[in-house]
Amino acid sequence: MSSPFLPSPTILVPHLPPKTFVGLDLISFTSTANFHGVKGLPNGWHFLYTGTTESFSLRCGGWFHVGAISAAHSNSRALLSTRGEALDKDIFIWKWDSDIEALVPLRGANDAELQEAMRYKANLGHLWQNGGLFQYRSRVTQSLSSARAAATQTADADEEYESEEDAQIDWRNLTDRLTPKLLSRIVGSPSTDLNGRPRWAVTSASSASRDADNIPGIEYGAEEKEQEFTFLPVDLKRTWREGAVGRERTEAAQDRSWALGDLIRRFSGTPPDVTKEDERWGELQIVGELQFAFLMALTIMNYSCLQQWKRLLELILTSRRAITEREPFMAEVIRLLLNQLKRCDDVEGGFFQTDGDGGGEFLRKLLTRFKTYLDEEVNGVESAVKTAMDELDAWVKEEYDWELRREAIVRRGMLQLEDGEQVEMDVADADADEESGEYAPLVVDLEDCS
Template identity: 60%
Template sequence: MPSPHQPSPLILLPQLPPKTLVGIDLIAFSSTANFHGIRDLPNGWHFLYTGTTESLSLRCGAWFYVGDVRSTGSGDSDTAVVVAQAPNPAPEIYIWKWNTETESLSSLKYDSDADRQEAMRYKANLGALWQSGGLFRYRSCVSPAMLSNKPGSAPAEARQAEEDEEAEESGRRDWRQLTNRLSPEILTRIIGEPELDVDGRPRWMVTSASTANRDADHIPGVDSPAAGEQTSAGMISEQEREFGFLPIDLKRTWREGAIGRERTEAAQDKSWALGDLIYKYSSRVSGEITVDEQTGEAQVLGELQFTFIMALTMMNFSCLQQWKRLLELILTCRRAILDREAFMSEVLRLLLRQLERFDDVEGGLLEIDGDEGGEFLRNLLTKMRRSVDEVVEPGTQSMVKTELDRVDAWVKNEYDWELTRESIVRRGMLQLEDGEEVEMSMNDNDEDEETGEYAPMVVELGEQNDMRLQEEEASDLEDMRY
């Protein structure tokens, strides 16, 4: 056990009321009267959040990093964001007090002498907290055995301990894979400038009410309180917590000035829109000459991770919508399957890890967005399956195809989804209870077969229309000369 003079990374939560919902990373629990914090925090990103109840209450949380933050955001490549760090960092002890007015955790301030003295008192009392069992050991997952107090035989207990250790390591590995693209730069872009605690360590605050402007329901005179006005819970208006998401416009995925065939192809294959987004958020090397697109790809991957975690833990509606927009942009690309093979394969690898955590939310993550949530994702994966089968030549080694095969096998086993359209009966006869047979077809069949509202329209142009079109084309050419 570490000495109180050399404590392991831990977070102290003094004055936290009992039965408060507490979540850290992928696990949540209700606090007890003897709960004062969490010890043995592993290096890496962590997200701590609280709520007054498990369901119908505002959730408030914060991102923070344990260890050398300069190693963040790299994933499997060398795109880490370098930030300044003190040469001799203090022991990593985070102290967040419960604020009874806002019903949320607030850190002791870096520029307050009173808060510094209070922090010293809490740190001096670490030994007593440790001895009383008030500091709970960090765990990334909980097995049924961890929740049970029933005694068992020695071999069974040893076997269960080994299984718990394997489950714990698996949980930590999952969390690392779900957050390995996050960086201070990404969090600051999305959330805003971080707060500094009493030791000068940053934390990025988020609430379940935080939203992007495009996802907010603006009601004049209702959702725009006067400056400094507080809500009934004593909280400042959430306007300052507007998310700075990547701008994604799925209704316009072609370049400025594109017409005709180019515009049609860009609407069906969104590779240009993805490339343009990555280019705009890539770092520049030697001024504007060389563009490092790996940094732009890291921005997209990091936001894909952030939005998923916020939807999973905070039930944040805006983050869920942005996560879906990102997936629709990426999974409907065709040329990018070959041109950005490493990026596309990493997206599919990340998506599989995210799919495996859907059941962390009661009823499944997509259920909070309505019944069409699962259908939305299945349609995207089906389109991706078709694109990969058409773009990748048979017998060719493709990382994208390999990762998609893993996703395909998982959703088929878990949800009984069939992603190959040729294997799905699109139209057929259905026998009713009274013996009558009726013809049925899939709801999304019209788009694939170009029938119904998706059927091409044939318009006959008369001589006058032909002359008008010729005049308009001549006028356009004349304007281009000037």
């Protein structure tokens, strides 16, 4: 006698048209007529999105949380990684809305919708037995790759399970600083389903006002506007305090630690005289926004999120004093960046090509400068930031062939052309890094200006 059907956390997507592009966390695929949802969702944050085609189409999605969402308020890795707690009755129902070509939560606004939801849940066992539910994977695991399948006819079950466990840990490491409050700040108030569970909607066209492509003289109707992101205000052109002059202003332009600290204190949710413990909340706002921005750029190719991710990284990686003054925070950012870089190839064509960045050249330059700052600041002293950076350095060297040691980079040299002629070449922006040429400091005699 077969055991009774026990539902696991599942998201149902009734009436989803076949050949719809579907993504859940770091997995994406094209739906079939027999696809009705995903089963076996682990605790924590998830992002489900769709598009009419695999490329060049608007992607619409939403963040939701499996398990007690109060756990997500604490930013605790342990709470998000808990499994098997009375969560087997979490059934989410997102119905296809043909008018907007997107999935929306079934809200149970009337008796008809409540009865519809009951029918879907009653049919869950039938869908499970007939293969209509996709088993959750946070990403494609190595044990399931075609190369390994060709080499080994029978995969070891324990090894496959460990690989999927590692994959889920990867996803949690990319989302463990998200909170309902942070998502509401960035995206706006969530919608709720018939059980009152929130869902934060995002599309590839959503944008912060600073990144919006508004054309003067053209008025946009309500149907043409997407929700506006409320990102942390990062101004890289003004990184000094009000009233700063002279040396203080120059140093703050070169070392953005003051601007980083000011941003942290402003979003710590406490008065101006915050303590280091209070500032931790502001630091978590930055790390959480880094996670959100990266994943929205990675999964739905949101341009504004990509720009904010780059702005935050530039602010952090050019904050020299923060390496020692905010060591735990800086080490966490470097570890997060490594986890994010490991997922960049999940995008077809490569993550760094999404806005023509030239293979991540902006990030290579930032990391090269940051490594120089780091070596000078720690000067051989044991540091969590250096430990994290050494691991990141080794990985980008292996995967991208990036050399982050400035002294190892050839900046000028002779190049021999096909006809034998030799010409002197130099790396673009070498003068900027060395503060020479047009980038050299200018000394002004103030007596001559009087």
